[in-house]
Amino acid sequence: MQHLSPATRHIKKMDLTILGAGTAIPTPQRSPAGVLVRIGTTPLLFDIGPGTMARLGLAGVSCRDLEYVFLTHLHSDHTLDLATFLQINDSTPGWTRTRPIHLMGCRGTQRFYDQLMQVYPEISPQSYTIDICEVATERIAFDGWAIETAKTQHTGSSIAYRIEAEGHVIVYTGDATENLELVRIAQDADVFVCECAFPSGYPTDDHMTADAVGRVAQMAQVKQVVLNHLYPPALEVDIVAQVRAIFDREIVVAIDGMRIIV
Numbered sequence: 001m002q003h004l005s006p007a008t009r010h011i012k013k014m015d016l017t018i019l020g021a022g023t024a025i026p027t028p029q030r031s032p033a034g035v036l037v038r039i040g041t042t043p044l045l046f047d048i049g050p051g052t053m054a055r056l057g058l059a060g061v062s063c064r065d066l067e068y069v070f071l072t073h074l075h076s077d078h079t080l081d082l083a084t085f086l087q088i089n090d091s092t093p094g095w096t097r098t099r100p101i102h103l104m105g106c107r108g109t110q111r112f113y114d115q116l117m118q119v120y121p122e123i124s125p126q127s128y129t130i131d132i133c134e135v136a137t138e139r140i141a142f143d144g145w146a147i148e149t150a151k152t153q154h155t156g157s158s159i160a161y162r163i164e165a166e167g168h169v170i171v172y173t174g175d176a177t178e179n180l181e182l183v184r185i186a187q188d189a190d191v192f193v194c195e196c197a198f199p200s201g202y203p204t205d206d207h208m209t210a211d212a213v214g215r216v217a218q219m220a221q222v223k224q225v226v227l228n229h230l231y232p233p234a235l236e237v238d239i240v241a242q243v244r245a246i247f248d249r250e251i252v253v254a255i256d257g258m259r260i261i262v
């Protein structure tokens, strides 16, 4: 248990870095999904798409210090580097991991992990434990921070995460559809990292379009929306203007490495 003086507690902030602003189709500025939130010195990783571990290092976080990984859903653009992460823990010369890994994810995460171990049996933890927790709609308190989840209806079990610390709120949707659960979990967020896969009016039944992002952000009265997980059609239009037509607060478009301190 960490004891912090009142002064130290006061300066603890949430520090958000977009590690992967893209999709299953990587582009030079937008890699597959990964979002880092640092609370004090504790790194929390949300999604772990291909290449995430390299970009985690670029953001100044050693995978040795990573203990908390959260999965929104199990599609490959959000999960492939879990194998890389586990491999690192048993392959680093001169270092052996002893601290546990806490892997939280949607329903099906345990089965996904078990199947991954069948494909790559050599990366199963030897010197440490991995504790897997499946969630749907829940609130879980940690030491000085809390996580809340809501179903996003992108897949049958996909979830969004609300991260709260020191009175500040970051919400990360993962892949999502427009629904009232998303409005509820995003309510009054300081930063709403929302997938914006396609332009307004684009036909989709399992992703967010710009107008849908605008409606959810406006209903939830978030302070800032970060447009994330943009597929190529969303990059061919003025996507900010499309969201701005409905949502009247701050809007930014995510690229890899973007950092926001809340």
Ligand SMILES: [Zn+2]
Binding pocket: 023, 024, 033, 075, 077, 078, 175, 229
């Ligand atoms: Zn995705």
Ligand SMILES: [Zn+2]
Binding pocket: 073, 075, 154, 175
């Ligand atoms: Zn997906």
